[in-house]
Amino acid sequence: MPKPILTIKNLTKTYGQNVIFQNLDLTVNEGDTIVIIGPSGTGKSTLLRCVNLLTRPNEGQIWLDDLEITAKGTDEDQVRQHIGMVFQNFLLFNHLTALGNVKLGLTRVKHLSDEEATEKALHELSRVGLADRADHYPGQLSGGQQQRVGIARALAMDPRVMLFDEPTSALDPELIGEVLEVMRKLALDGMTMLVVTHEMGFAREVADRIVFMEKGYIVEEGSPDEMFNHPKFDRTREFLWKITELYGKKEKEAE
Amino acid sequence: MLTWLGYFERFGKNFLRGAGVTLELTAVGLAIGFVLGLMLALARSYGPKWLQRAAAAYIAVFRGTPLLVQLFIIYYGLPELGIAFSQNVAAYLALGLNSAAYQAEYLRGSINAIGAAQMEAGRSIGLSKWQAIGYVILPQALRLALPSWSNEPISLLKTTAIVFLIAVQDLMAEGKRAATTTFDFVGIYLAVAVVYLVMVFALDALLKFLERKTKIPGMDIETRR
Amino acid sequence: MDFGQFLSYIASGTVYTVGVTLIALPAGLLIGTILALFYVYGGKAAARVMNLYSTIFRGIPPVVLLFILFFAVSKGINLSAFWAGSLSLGVVSSAYQMEIVRGALLSVSGDQLMAARAVGLSRMQAIRYVVLPQAVRLAIPPWSNEAAIVIKDSSLVYALGVPEILRRAQLIGASSQQYLLAYLSAAVIYFLLVSLTTRMLNHLEQKLSIPSNP
Ligand SMILES: Nc1ncnc2c1ncn2[C@@H]1O[C@H](COP(=O)(O)OP(=O)(O)OP(=O)(O)O)[C@@H](O)[C@H]1O
Ligand SMILES: [Mg+2]
Numbered sequence: 001m002p003k004p005i006l007t008i009k010n011l012t013k014t015y016g017q018n019v020i021f022q023n024l025d026l027t028v029n030e031g032d033t034i035v036i037i038g039p040s041g042t043g044k045s046t047l048l049r050c051v052n053l054l055t056r057p058n059e060g061q062i063w064l065d066d067l068e069i070t071a072k073g074t075d076e077d078q079v080r081q082h083i084g085m086v087f088q089n090f091l092l093f094n095h096l097t098a099l100g101n102v103k104l105g106l107t108r109v110k111h112l113s114d115e116e117a118t119e120k121a122l123h124e125l126s127r128v129g130l131a132d133r134a135d136h137y138p139g140q141l142s143g144g145q146q147q148r149v150g151i152a153r154a155l156a157m158d159p160r161v162m163l164f165d166e167p168t169s170a171l172d173p174e175l176i177g178e179v180l181e182v183m184r185k186l187a188l189d190g191m192t193m194l195v196v197t198h199e200m201g202f203a204r205e206v207a208d209r210i211v212f213m214e215k216g217y218i219v220e221e222g223s224p225d226e227m228f229n230h231p232k233f234d235r236t237r238e239f240l241w242k243i244t245e246l247y248g249k250k251e252k253e254a255e
Numbered sequence: 256m257l258t259w260l261g262y263f264e265r266f267g268k269n270f271l272r273g274a275g276v277t278l279e280l281t282a283v284g285l286a287i288g289f290v291l292g293l294m295l296a297l298a299r300s301y302g303p304k305w306l307q308r309a310a311a312a313y314i315a316v317f318r319g320t321p322l323l324v325q326l327f328i329i330y331y332g333l334p335e336l337g338i339a340f341s342q343n344v345a346a347y348l349a350l351g352l353n354s355a356a357y358q359a360e361y362l363r364g365s366i367n368a369i370g371a372a373q374m375e376a377g378r379s380i381g382l383s384k385w386q387a388i389g390y391v392i393l394p395q396a397l398r399l400a401l402p403s404w405s406n407e408p409i410s411l412l413k414t415t416a417i418v419f420l421i422a423v424q425d426l427m428a429e430g431k432r433a434a435t436t437t438f439d440f441v442g443i444y445l446a447v448a449v450v451y452l453v454m455v456f457a458l459d460a461l462l463k464f465l466e467r468k469t470k471i472p473g474m475d476i477e478t479r480r
Numbered sequence: 481m482d483f484g485q486f487l488s489y490i491a492s493g494t495v496y497t498v499g500v501t502l503i504a505l506p507a508g509l510l511i512g513t514i515l516a517l518f519y520v521y522g523g524k525a526a527a528r529v530m531n532l533y534s535t536i537f538r539g540i541p542p543v544v545l546l547f548i549l550f551f552a553v554s555k556g557i558n559l560s561a562f563w564a565g566s567l568s569l570g571v572v573s574s575a576y577q578m579e580i581v582r583g584a585l586l587s588v589s590g591d592q593l594m595a596a597r598a599v600g601l602s603r604m605q606a607i608r609y610v611v612l613p614q615a616v617r618l619a620i621p622p623w624s625n626e627a628a629i630v631i632k633d634s635s636l637v638y639a640l641g642v643p644e645i646l647r648r649a650q651l652i653g654a655s656s657q658q659y660l661l662a663y664l665s666a667a668v669i670y671f672l673l674v675s676l677t678t679r680m681l682n683h684l685e686q687k688l689s690i691p692s693n694p
Pocket of ligand 1: 015018020039040041042043044045046047
């Protein structure tokens with residue numbers, strides 16, 4: 001029996017009159033990599049932001065393990081410690097070195113000593129292949145390197161689940177590969193991941209399940225094989241065809 | 256509160272007269288500052304090396320020293336060289352010379368933003384350097400400078416409030432006189448502040464209106480970048 | 481009296497000019513920063529109050545506001561002209577410094593705040609460790625400009641009888657009947673103070689600048 005880490009039930013989010021999604025259900029099991037795909041403006045980012053409590057859903061519940069994090073009186077900061085988030089535009093802290101970026105949460109949230117934090121941060125940086133860039137500032141790193149620091153920063157908190165919001169879509173084609181490689185390794189190591197991406201190669205190879213979202217609804221979800229080879233809905237086939245066509249070229253360049 | 260409101264009735268005429276002088280100081284200072292500031296900006300951007308340097312020095316000195324000191328040099332110092340002005344003329348001069356340094360910087364910013372390319376375009380159709388400046392660069396630069404330049408009238412209006420220290424009979428001087436008759440310094444200066452605020456807000460509204468009127472679509476520094 | 485004595489008499493007012501500046505500028509920074517934090521992070525009502533403070537205080541000529549505050553303070557507590565003048569000047573400057581800090585906070589906030597919260601930092605921690613350190617760097621150039629203005633505005637306390645540079649220039653000008661020389665000397669000293677300060681803050685800006693490869 002697989003153990004659910006993240007359970008989303010009946011989630012509804014609106015901005016004013018604008019309904020972003022309604023009655024959304026999604027379960028993420030331990031060790032799984034779930035890839036969410038869907039057209040722009042569908043609410044993928046909003047969903048991830050809800051999970052990380054960066055914005056509040058209007059209705060519905062989210063459980064992290066057995067804890068309902070959407071319940072009133074939840075300690076948001078406590079919850080976020082256990083959920084790692086990687087952003088499309090990296091969002092490294094510009095005034096801190098790579099090491100400083102990874103250490104901040106360790107010293108200020110986990111209250112590790114400076115030495116412990118440094119040791120742990122260096123370990124995480126070497127996991128993403130950047131131990132030798134520890135004292136570089138974000139402005140001195142390439143986009144791909146910045147994003148790997150972003151991943152190390154999230155990993156350092158030993159999260160139960162990692163959220164990725166289009167982690168490679170702000171990168172030049174030749175830098176996408178190094179970030180995907182890090183993510184692939186993470187998945188193999190058994191990290192639970194919820195990934196919004198249009199990198200179909202990654203989805204096909206790494207995802208346990210692919211979720212296709214459109215206009216605030218989950219149209220279809222299934223294994224890569226089901227989704228790519230015999231999708232139930234035409235919309236899914238259409239979208240996958242379009243996206244593979246569109247991004248396929250970029251992916252080849254990246255390899 | 257009632258006594259305080261009473262000040263406006265009791266000294267209203269004086270305040271109005273003073274406010275008139277204040278506006279006059281602002282207008283004259285702004286005009287002198289504009290003409291001189293424009294010359295400084297052109298000198299800095301297009302003059303020969305020595306003139307560029309002189310203009311830069313002028314701007315640095317007038318921005319780097321208090322207006323009050325500049326005012327005292329002109330009003331109390333220059334007569335020793337046989338150059339004497341009345342209080343009001345000394346104030347016009349000090350405000351104008353000072354404002355010129357700031358206005359020059361606004362104009363220089365927009366002249367730089369127009370850039371060398373427009374100059375080349377002008378020269379390429381056979382205009383002389385100064386013709387290109389007059390017909391191509393300046394018409395654009397002046398409009399482009401308007402948003403940042405429109406701080407200057409308000410800034411200058413507030414700056415004029417120090418010239419009562421050489422006994423120019425502006426709003427502040429009227430306030431001081433009223434204060435010494437009532438001995439309610441705080442109350443009187445508060446009333447004076449209200450009159451200044453009204454002038455500042457009115458001027459601000461006027462400038463915003465003018466800015467909207469003279470706006471050319473697609474032409475401002477923001478959309479340019 | 482030779483020129484050396486003449487000049488050193490005026491220059492001795494520098495202590496007061498620098499003193500006034502060193503009180504007014506940090507006082508204004510402290511008040512301005514607190515108000516800016518309320519403005520940006522304090523919700524709608526606080527923002528409205530701060531906006532009003534800013535609009536009114538920046539709409540009144542500094543000398544008028546200085547006089548109001550000076551006489552109000554002097555009426556309430558027994559302070560020397562030096563202290564009352566310096567603190568009043570600090571309040572005058574606070575509205576301008578609030579706008580500087582607010583601008584810097586706003587241009588750092590948003591995404592950086594969100595990223596910090598995503599790591600698990602509390603709102604206060606995120607502001608303290610992520611937003612402020614970056615905002616400070618952004619604020620230095622406009623703040624340097626404000627510092628120059630406060631040095632220059634410190635000459636206004638001349639009117640309150642504080643024996644700073646301008647006052648001393650006036651006194652010695654009167655006794656020697658050499659006003660031009662006296663005020664020119666004062667101008668030179670102010671100019672040096674302003675240039676020195678600007679240069680120092682430039683240096684600080686460079687020192688604090690975050691390394692990056694273009
Ligand atoms: N803070 C907000 N206030 C109001 N509307 C918002 C806000 N954030 C997002 N939206 C709206 O919500 C909708 C979904 O946005 P979201 O960013 O979640 O889409 P997305 O699926 O991530 O798209 P993309 O692929 O472009 O990133 C959009 O129409 C967007 O305009
Ligand atoms: Mg998105």
